[in-house]
Amino acid sequence: MGNEATARAAIEAGVQGVFSYPGTPSTEISEIFSTLSSFDINSVDRTLHPQYVPYPVYFEYSVNEKVALEKAIAFSIGHKSALCCMKNVGMNVASDALMTVAYQKIYAPLVIIVCDDPGCHSSSNEQDSRHWGRMASVPLFNPAHPEDAYQMAKEAFLLSAEIQLPVIVRLTTRVSHTRSTVGYNGIQLNQNPGAFKRAPVQINIPARNADAHQQLVDKVHSEKFQRYFWNNNSLTSSSSSNLYGVISSGVSAVYLEEVLSRFKLQQRVATLKLGLIFPFPEKDVLLFLKQGFKYVLILEELEPVIEHQVRSVAQKNNLNLKIMGKGFSNLERTGEYSISIVTQVISDFMSLSLKEIKKPLQGLNGLVSNLPQRPPTLCVGCPHRATYYVLKLVIPRTDEGPLLCGDIGCIGLGALPPLKMLDTVNHMGMSIPMAQGLSEAIDHQHPNGVIAIVGDGTFFHSGIPALLNAVYTKANITVIIFDNRTIAMTGGQDHPGSAKHQGTHNVEIEGLVRGVGVESVSTVDPFNVKQMFSTLKEVISHQGVSVVVAQSPCIKIDSPLLPDRSQMKVVVDHNHCSTCFHHVDKTHPCSQLCTPSSGLARARAKIAADIHLPAKHQSCPANICNHGFFNSILAGDYSTSLAIIRDNLLFARTCGDICHRPCEGDGINKVPVKQLKKYVSSIDDNFNDFTTLDKRINEARRQHHSVAIIGAGPAGLSAAYDLLLQGFSVTLYEKEHSAGGLLKFAIPDFRMDKGGYETEIQFLANHGVTFNFGHALGSEITLDGLLTDYGAVILAIGLGRSLLLDQVEKALPRHQKYSAVDFLRQYNLGLIDLRAGSTLIIIGGGNSAIDAARTAKRIDQNNRVILSCLESREAMPAFDQEIAEALEEGVELITESEVNNIEAGDDQNFSLTLKNTLTGKTITTLKGHYLITAIGQSGDPESLTGNHGIVLDKEGRLPGDPSSELSYDHPSGNRAGALFVAGDIASGNHMSLIGAIGSGKKAAIGVRRALQGYQYEYEADGPLQALNSRHSHGVDSSHALMWEEQSPDQWSGDISRFDLYQPCERCNHCIDNFGCPSLVKVNGKVQIDQGSCTACGFCIDVCPNNAIKWAEATADISPVALS
Amino acid sequence: MSRDIKVMVTGVGGQGVIYLVDLLVSAATRSGIRVSTSEVHGLSQRGGSVNAGVTFGENTFGFVDQGEADYLIGLEFLEAQRHLSYLHSLSYAVIDNTRILPFSVSSEASTYPDTPELLAFLEEQIARVILIEDQLEEVNPLHRHLFVLGKATTLEGFPLTSHAIEKAIEEITRPALQEQNITLFRQGCGTDAGIKRHRAQGGQGDQTARSIV
Missing domain, CATH: 3.40.50.970 (Thiamin diphosphate (ThDP)-binding fold, Pyr/PP domains)
Incomplete structure (x- = not known):
């Protein structure tokens, strides 16, 4: 290798000190000396290692090139021969020393090797270091191949010793990294002792520098150079023609030689190859040019350093020649030359048409264009x-x-x-x-x-x-x-x-x-x-x-600091890698994007959060993927977050307002899903953008069957939404004159955005769901008729009838009493007109009671509102947070109480005696103006009267599983459409909004199973069932309130406390953001290439799904078997 | 050897391209053949694409230009395909169907080229192509270089004998690896059945190729 030949030359020349900074393409020169300096010379078998020196050579990797050259200069001044090597840009760092050293006197030879990198294979520029020779007035050799490099490096030591100047040997990548056979010689034993003699010349002061410069100029014009020119420049002459001369230097000379030989042009072209190019061998060049050529070509990579000199010689001597250099044919100032470039140049230069004997391949383009690039990357384990x-x-x-x-x-x-x-x-x-x-x-x-x-x-x-x-x-x-x-x-x-x-x-x-x-x-x-x-x-x-x-130590270096990782390996659990735990049905719509930034958000949560929760601990009865929903927010992607809600649930804003958030459990250290839902659905641009859903509905495969849903409350509407997305045509029948159900009347305006609810409902109408208002079951429509006309019918008729207390009914006139539902409904319709400062007594402990109480307080702050219920505070069916808020607003609460006696007073008031439910003792007697009964709702038995075989229970309900078909007797005796039941009427217990939605969705699954042959059960049945088994949820209100108060920007800061983790099928995080070459995605799952993995284990921390794990090195674990 | 011969060796940093070049140099020198090489170091060692030219004969200097390679030794499939333009109509190619996926492929941003397509192209356009699909048990998938070189020696007119290469392996390989490397090499030459291997069934490269990094 050129670099090795150069180092050998320095050793043979008796170098005593080597100073360098590593840099491609120069590094191998230093490496040889680095090995030498740590080598036990006495133990070397020299026949095997002839390159090793029989005497010690001082070597260091200096801190930088400037220090390296300065130390090398000092070494030389101290009478020991020195070598300094670096890459092209290193010379810029060292140049301060270089520019001045020539003015001084050195004693022992000093050779500087600098390696240029035309083509920028591994450098930040492709500067031409040959300029340094002229710039610093320092002799410069420019070898063409390894043999040259060996020869010229040796000459450089001789020249340096002779003229007492540093000498540069400039290589390029193609010389440094080319290998060929180079004969070598014996080593000159150099054990010169160091010495320093004080002399004025060692003090570089302005007063003498001008003279020193003149001496330097004289020196580089010295006749001493002539011998070196002869030794290092080579000449060939042409025998058949005297038209063409070529002057070349560096690797271009090699390309030239190969081209001339291949095309047998040696006899037609005279060549001059320059090795020592500064000082410029003017005489030799003039002699060459004077042979009578018509055309002269200059071949040199990068800058026209030689070309300018040749032109100057020709001009000074009035030679009538055409000189071709940069700009001629393919000769550029950038990049590397090659055999094919030189072939073309010679063709043009000699007006030939040089054709390769070897035939190139045809039609390559399709195979080699657009191949994946292979850029360098950080090592495995870096x-x-x-x-x-x-x-x-x-x-x-x-x-x-x-x-x-x-x-x-x-x-x-x-x-x-x-x-x-x-x-x-x-x-x-x-x-x-x-x-x-x-x-x-x-x-x-x-x-x-x-x-x-x-x-x-x-x-x-x-x-x-x-x-x-x-x-x-x-x-x-x-x-x-x-x-x-x-x-x-x-x-x-x-x-x-x-x-x-x-x-x-x-x-x-x-x-x-x-x-x-x-x-x-x-x-x-x-x-x-x-x-x-x-x-x-x-x-x-x-x-x-x-x-x-x-x-941490470089993985490629044999460092004692690297931990021993031979006992362990890292494996991927494919059950957790790119797997969806949320949907059993893999065709279920999923809006999760899993972009690099969302992957990063999940991974950040893994590292940064202090609360780690499996997403299944916060699951939604309406089947929302809370994991995807929450992590999209973490990634700042609110629109995706809303889309993920809408994959399952149309009423994002309504749930954001009034969902009782069963997913948050006790609320302590849980992700505040409801508040986040409220936030993402409150961004109007996102909320009003239904384009994804439009597309999904348009692309849904049309189903043959149509479905009738009776009751346009949340349960019926949710069933309609899911069926619409599946391509069913859906007709809704509603006895009222608008859709929305009890919710719309029973929930006061301050608790929900009614306009948002209307928008959500309107979406269904806009997409072809037919609404028939004023159609009550039992009068305008009959079940028999619907079951004949439709493939399936969902009964979601709700509990329209309020339960009443006999005592109240008997004792009080109409204008003094309300049912809670009526009260709220009339309030919402603006029909309530209470006397100022009146006292209202509410009987009941459920949410309707609390809503009525809070509404009464809102109508007039001066109203006294007393709520009496049978249960203890803890056992009240109303949501804990609602109770707490009611109390804060001034509602008085008398628990464990029941009505003992009620007496009408005058037309305006009455007196009510309450007794303790356990002891029967009188608690108090209250004077009131209005009484509101809020003890529950029942179904309307009359609406189903006459429908065959369907019998409501005594509370007017039809308890059943929404996804199971209800059996009935059809008048024709044949089984017609499938019948399902959903919403409050299906539930044995108190139903919440999210429960109603879940039950509607589950009924839709029942319809799909019956009509579509759908094979899966309702995916969120677990959380839905859990609702029924719980009576009260005891949500921690202080926690929730904290979120209410904060702006969304603050949320993103605060929610970073949470990591709601669960594998995601679309996850590509480790590859997108970490990219260790050992991680490869094959068929959608990440695999670790055990051949290259260094078991650093870092990817275990990277994987947000916890799918990457340690295993014993000897364990035979196939990726899939591990769990 | 009567004519100049040019060989291009391609692969990925870490596969042993430079080691193969060392072997070829050593074997040629011991056979009295003039040999030169040219390679580029540096960033290519960080898992990048590596290629090296090896030239045999009096008037060559290690440089292999486009359309000049008489032999292509491809240690990795994609890198072999990337260097197709170095071949000519009388070239020989031996390509290992080892697939080292670059980032853009492992992130599924681009696709790895199709084996049968390249094979069909080369079978039509060059003198001979050998696509290696052997599964070598107990051989590091990154170090199949000697098996591939062994295959190359079976090509018509390959400038070095397997004997010379074996001697070179002995010369430049760490003692601990010598025996293993010679066995692997002989396996490639087809003169040793010492290593367990089985021919990939079905021959559809895409399904049977090893995907490694």
């Missing part, structure tokens, strides 16, 4: 990926999020997908100054500040002065030092923080950072997710300079 991932959890990657100023090295790969965690990457060391400058320039637009991301190697190389500057100028930036204890990108070389060679000292970054004056510094292991998360969160809000050292 700690940088872990740090980037946690940073991604901490900061929003939005326009408002912090700017991320990156640097070069492995961390630069963080800019690529899937991490995409950098906004700027410039040259080496620019991250920290970039962050300072941007912070200063646009800080006010970026309240979250600017973050610099820099690797450990680069931090030592050029980050320290930049950090010092930040402290000194009181910058407001965060610096994250990705410390993997090595210079990783180039293969794991040493830096001051990773010193492993003997005689080197390890520098701790944290101490150094503190020393520079940074007060906020923490060192964190990136694999400790929680600690990294909280540290990053804290420092980003810190004012001033803060530094986080994310420290």
